[in-house]
Amino acid sequence: MSRTPISACIITFNEADRIDDCLASLAFCDEVVVVDSGSSDDTRARAQAHGARVIERPFDGFRSQKAFAVEQVRHDWVLCLDADERVDATLRASIEAARDHGFPGAAGYRFARLSEYFGAFLRHGNAYPDRVLRLFDRRRGGWRGEREIHEAVSLDGPRKTLAGNLEHHPYRSLSEQLAKQERYAQMMAEYQHARGKRAKLRHILLNPWWRFVRGYVLRGGFLDGWRGLLYALVRVEYVRRKAIKLWLLDRGYRP
Template sequence: MPLSACIIAFNEADRIGDCLASLSFCDEIVVVDSGSTDATVRIAEAMGARVLQRPFDGFRSQKHFAVEQAAHDWVLCLDADERVGAQLHASIQAARAAGFDGAAGYRFARLSDYFGRFLRHGNAYPDRVLRLFDRRRGGWRGQREVHEAVSLDGPVRPLAGDLIHYPYRSLEQQVAKTQRYARMMAEHEFARGRRARWSKLVLAPAWRFWRGYLLRGGFLDGWRGLVYAYMRANYVRQKAIMLWLLQYGQAVAEPPPAGDPPA
């Protein structure tokens, strides 16, 4: 069963090579780049990927475009900061050898590195994602451009193994990324008519922290689990504040200069 890998990238020269290496079992690799100024494109092409250029207008739209460009109907979608782990590789190959056995897609766990160690508890794990699917039965549908997800018409089955994730290069990058995602989600919710309440500002961040840190065992990841739980709670707080400001007609960000590439 032929399989295409689809990746979106922007200035990922330090991570794209490992990502592509973990996809060597795929029949083709499509990389959609949004104007990288580093060696991302050169590395991807040297490793045999087909690289396409497209201006960034949202994560969902970029991934949908990548899937449309694939030569095969079964696709495996990754971000440049992800790699297929050994057990997941074996599980994908077994499902592939069985002709994907009537499934529309497959879901598997994502294991994230956080300051040099993998988080195995709390809100961080298993973080199951649907990334392997038959594009004829769905894909990156909907209007939300951040925290995008695949939806399918048909059965979705689990696969053993982990998708290895290296989401942050530093705390500074995590703070900036979290703020950007919070703004995008607040703008999306505001456009759909949702409004913030005081409980969202006060109670929702606290609940996110205690749910991840205590109820889901985030404390078992040591100080990393504590910092991660706090950062996730801060995301909820930022999103609520931005939605609150939007409904009172206040700006939440300065517009980027014309022609500025995505962060």
């Protein structure tokens, strides 16, 4: 049986400090395509030095950018990563084994994402395993729908789970995390409001509380020590802000 080729896709913007590790973890792929949205650092040059094909395109949403990237590749099996992610050794072996057998009985594969937080990986709570579907046959799946934030792949066919982790290095600092969450909260509130979803005061008061209890207590986030506590508290604030913004939009105010 001939080996099924894999194309890797990455979208970037000013990722010069992280793109090298990401691309190095994709050395087993047959092609790497990077879609850059106007980086002012040397992201594009670094990607080209790794042998990636770089395409420049103005950013018009996370889902749209990723869907465009998938359309540019040569092979039908696609592995999509963000620049702050890396395929670990176990996941690489799992992908290669599935590839060598022709990806039998699946239209796509998901795997756990393991996030680094202030120098250590979070292995409990809402942070892990955080399974994501990133390896798929583009003839039977892709970045579909209208939501540009918290985008996900949908499939027309069965999915399987692979062993190993997609290592995630999402934040350079707490300030970056807070700024990113503020932007995401605004985008999600606007998306929900445009589709008729409404927020009640109970959502503002109770949803953040439940998020904390579920992640930190019931799912064992406390086992990650002070990092687990900090992560849970910051994520609670994201839930609260999203609800407040939607509540204000419902009443005709700009959040």
